[in-house]
Amino acid sequence: MNSTNSVLNPEAPEFHPHLSSVTQGGYVKVNKSIKSSNTLPAGTSYGIFKTFTDFNVVTCQLSENVVLQSNQIIASELPAVKLKRNEAEGNTEKIVDVNDSILDRININIDASSRVIKTSDTLTNGIEARTNARWSSSPVIAKIQVGSATFIGAKNITRPQINFKDTIDNSESLWVPKISDKPNSIKPLALTMLYNDEGEAIGYEHPYKVELDLYHPPTQLIGPDVQPLPFPAPLAETMFTYVDTEAKLDALVQHLDTVKELAIDLEHHSYRTYQGITCLIQVTTTEGGDFIIDALAVREHIHKLNAAFTDPRKIKVFHGAEHDVVWLQRDFGVYLVGMFDTYQAAKELSLQGLSLKYLLMRYCQVDADKKYQLADWRIRPLPAELIEYARMDTHYLLYIWRHMKDELLKVGQPHRLLSVFENSRRVCGYTYNKEVLTETSHMPLYVRSRKSFNSQQMAALKMLYKWRDSQAREVDESTTYLLPNHMLLALAETLPREVQGVNAVCNPMPPFVKLNLITIHRMLLSCRQLPNEPQLYQMPPSIRNAVNASVQPGTLHAMHDLPPRMDLCDEMPINLQNAMDLLDDDTTAEPEIEVFLPDNMISYGTFISDLNAEAKVFIPPYDRYRKYRSIAQLEEIKEFKEKEAKIAAISKGNELIKSEVLVKLQQATNQIENEEKNNIKTHIKSEEVTQDEDELIITQQRKRKISAVRVGTDVKQEIACIKKNDSTVKPFSYKNVDYKKLYNQTNKDHKYKQPKIKFKKYKN
Template sequence: MNSVLNPEAPEFYPHLTSVTQVRDPARHKGGYSKVKKTIISSNNMPLGVAYDVFKTFNDFNIVTYQLSENVIEQTNQILINELPAVKLKYYDNEYNTEKITDANDSFLDKVNINIDTMNGVQNSNDMFHLNSTKATPWNDAPIITKIQMGSTVFIAAKNIPRPQLNFKDTIDNSENLWVPKISDKPNNIKPLALNILYNEDGEAVGYEHPYRVELDLYHPPSYMIEPDPEPPTFPYALDETKFTFVATEAALDALVEHLTGVLELAVDVEHHSYRTYQGITCLIQISTNEGGDFIIDTLAIREHIHKLNLVFTDPKKLKVFHGAENDVLWLQRDFGVYIVGLFDTHQAAKALNMPGLSLKHLLFKYCNFNTDKTYQLADWRIRPLPAVLVEYARTDTHYLLYVWRMMKHELLDVAAGQPHLLLSVFEESRQICAATYNKEVIHETSHIPLYIRSKKSFNTQQMAALKMLYKWRDSQAREQDESTTYLIPNHMLLALAEQLPREVQGVNACCEPMPPFIKQNLLTLHRMILSCRQLPIEPQLYQMPTSIRSMLDVSHQTLPAYDVHDLSQFPELGEQQHVKLQHAMLYLNKPSNLHVEVPAFVPGHLLGERPAIVSDLNVNAKLFIPPYDRYRKYRCLVQMEEIKEFKEKEAKVAAISKGNELIKKEVLVKLQQAQSQIKQEEIDIKQDSLVGVSHENDESDADKKIAQRKRKISAEKVEEKEAPKVVEEIKKDVIIKTTKKDETDLKPYEYKNANYKKFYDDVNNPKQNKTNVKKYKKK
């Protein structure tokens, strides 16, 4: 290779320059210039409508076909040397594109393997090992890459060995209960005992907090809640402060000995969760006023970090964190370290109602220091740590003790010297320390939150695919100790479940760029998706929610209070605070010259009775209902009516088969009644003739009656013979009418015809006539 391109190997491939750079018309070489001309010529080809017009000319088609054949032949000659199994086809662009993509991936994989081998990452006896060059110490360092996206900088390294492979403790990613790692309990009131907690069904849900008793009895010492006699001293700059990197057990012991002699320390944790399932704590930063800044390499001395319990569980020492909810759990999970005596500056910022709650805002407010948060998504597994990451980690705790002193003074000042506001922050911090770590468990509905956040609408096939892929991804992540988002990102998972591609190429289109895990399990993914495609699309049977069903029977319930102010973002209030809030609401709703009372929006418990609303749309309304809530209720009613009509149609169809028998029974009953009535009349007439009371005229009348009766009997006999025909005609008529009625009933339901009055009590609120409405309009 040319020495200008690679000074380390001037004799490697010496004729490469002649092939690529030499421009000799006689020898027809100069690869770069030919590639450039080819690209320019390709860009000059017609596109879109122009290409369709050119295709109408035979000469153009002949030239393009010939060029296509030449390109395929030359490409096959290139690929046959490295990939003999790959062979392109003529006039099959989709197949050729797929094969070229696979060939490029294969070439790039070999290049990456060669680079890793030269850097010493690959083992010498690896099956893909292509070079026998021995790795030297200078190439052991990771290849660091920086990517700037807006105000955030991603720092990652290519050849970082997985640190969990060197851990002495085994990582359990199963769904079994997480067992606390604590083996010694310093500063205890109650000796160490790991008690299992059970739920109402008798199932084990976790272990009791080892320091529960100590936390229940904790009260901050007097010096923490009393005003400081002197203002705090502003810390020195980073370059003027002592810094210690702790990466050995001896250095950790020296740090613990130093911490036993201080009363206050600032702590922060750096975490990595992208290349592991549960996450890894990579750094612990500690700052003290006496000793400066410390950074503990928890990946190097993971099995010795539990020694910090001697200081972290001492209730006489103050541990200052910012946003300690996750830090507390990570320390428990990885090291069995617990905290007693915490002050969270994030909770203090909430108590002071600050506009910004982040550490960056606090540092700028109290220290006038604008910290650089561009590296907050860095890969903290990189060793040795770059200087920019060391500085970033130090700033998280360097000024934190000064911030704690300033916030303490402000909390006392706001409360007029009383410590109740400061004690409330200590109480919130104590609740954070009382939390216990538990492993994530996958349930049958674990995929629902992801589906809700996506704001998509899936049918039964798509939901089945999402559920199957979600559970399979989680099981694979546990087995390989990788994060689920590294294996298959959430947006790709949703795309696969939504599209349900029939072909493998469709899976490739949904996963671009394709992660390595999907590439390795492409056929498995495709089979799972096809199995979900074979499922029937079941209709969704709508069931009215319990909240709406309860509102249908308003007469048996008491309407809830309608509060205008949204207080959901505030914590739950006690009884005394709730009473104060009611008084405040009464004051806010007090009528004045600038405030007009609208009965629809006044809480019912403040008016002393339910607000009576008269509306042009619904004169029987008792309470104002927002339009969207009304729509939801009407929709459920309409759906119930549709289901009811559908069931009635099914009953009608089932009754058609029984119609023949019902008609026959009815006809036979009528014939029997008619025959019995005629016989009875004949008997009566004969009895009259035997008495002899009647005259000759009467006898002639009797004979006439008998003849009429005989004619009627003969006619009814004919009707009896023709009864089966009548039955068949009636059956046909019923079927035709039923089918016609069903066809008319299948029209879509119009929401405007919904009965709005079903949500209100018609008994307690009588209907008003039109005159009342007109009077109200005039007012």
């Protein structure tokens, strides 16, 4: 709006002089009102307060005042809308409609003031004026700083895919390669279909598969440089060519035919299209300088680059070419044969950093500014800062590849360098295939969210995910543009019953959601009617443990332990101007209350054990439970190990008993032979000793439960041998022994008396 013309609002001419004070003061008052309303009781507390007459009188008066003042504000925008008392749901819906109308009017006025549309096209006839608005050809560029990155976007960029001569096919049918001719071929062009084990077609074979299988880098590329490459001149002193016509592209193709080395990079856009669009191709040569190909302007002619890109005698230097290879195939039918990927070389050399920014600083001492990595590369004409940013990606790449080659040769002779060439050749063999939606396509999003959904929520997530994908394919927009992931998860989690609930979750509401609000609400209601099975879709324990293990210990606190700070969530609209304040790491915040501090931070000392009930530091109940549980687990482990040792000993019992028996038998045999040479008394004693030994052996065998199959036969044979050697040894007969008499005699000798047990009687 024109700030010098107060006639814009003739019904309130006094408003213009106080515009600044009204807007600033109004914002403060609205903020205070919101904070005050948040302190009012809600839920169960509200029901308790409603039992007091004074509270009812105050709330009724406040409600009436809010309705009256809101009607006065709304009357200037939509006079037909009137709020009513005690109709919270209906009033909410009316306020949403009024807000949408106000925001639409503000957007149109801003467009008019910024000359996006002519002043005569401002809102004079309602929707007709908005429809007939004429947009200017030049985009309105905006720059937003997000941390160290700068987002460059434009408001009114014409969608470039509308002007493409080749149709965009977003269906789930197989992608057919766009290649029409095959330069530098060993095998003629032939598209071969590939099938899986079930006989289903899964894609086409790489057109240059044979050429890649037979590729070997030329000798001059794997040997040391005869003459080192001079350091590149600054950008301002280097020749630059912007290729946006077919004639300029033909000239570039002729130039590439004369060079042996070229550095290549691509700039891609994926936010306002389903499959993505390659917007720029940067090429740098030592002889010709820097080239930037406008891939949107000469899209149908870029296939001519195959003549140089598939020539095995030329080295094509990329950095991180995994995506670039498939983008060239998808958009232009261009393939690569003979590539050196500096990212693969950095991995082979085990460098500290793998990014291009690190390589530029290591080899060229150039601090590359990567703040424009969030830029919208569809902007035309391309701003000067984006051109400079794009040139930096390839300007020093040939110099870097030469130095990395020398390092690889010094470290491990040619085989390390050949390993990088082999990995680069493997990357060249990648083929593009469309994204296929399956029954589990939504699961990666669910796992990353770290949420736990029941069957109703899981059904809603699956349904919304599939519906969003089908709509994105139809309108050729990215799924995140139509419905961001955090809103998709919030809708599936909350399953709002009313349309107002969908409005509350999707704030600010994307245009696509606004157009399909009723459809989304009906899908959510249908999922609410499904049977609820909470355990059906729980997160797998292995995944949950891995997620929990990724959290560093000691960096998280309970919510009530931390000082009051603003809650951050994906649903909250973020002011990008203050994004740096929101990006500060808040996970290491310490509690304000001392009793919640860890024991190693208490200034007045520590205590012996966290389980001590008399500890000076407060221990939350759950922490105490965890410590008791750990002690119990240690006891269980100790008991288990003891049982395991006993079982192992028993399993070895037969072998131990057998060895002991053999030792005892050998001792008894030796002793008998010695006693035969002595006198009769010594012989009698030896008989007693031998008899004791036999009894000891038999007793040990009984106690350890000797197996009759493995050990019993050996024992009998040994005893028979002893008896054969000495006929005076007689076995003791246990069958006719009076054990009862023996037991009574023993008790009499020891004067054993069983004590009487006395019982005390207690009165209740």
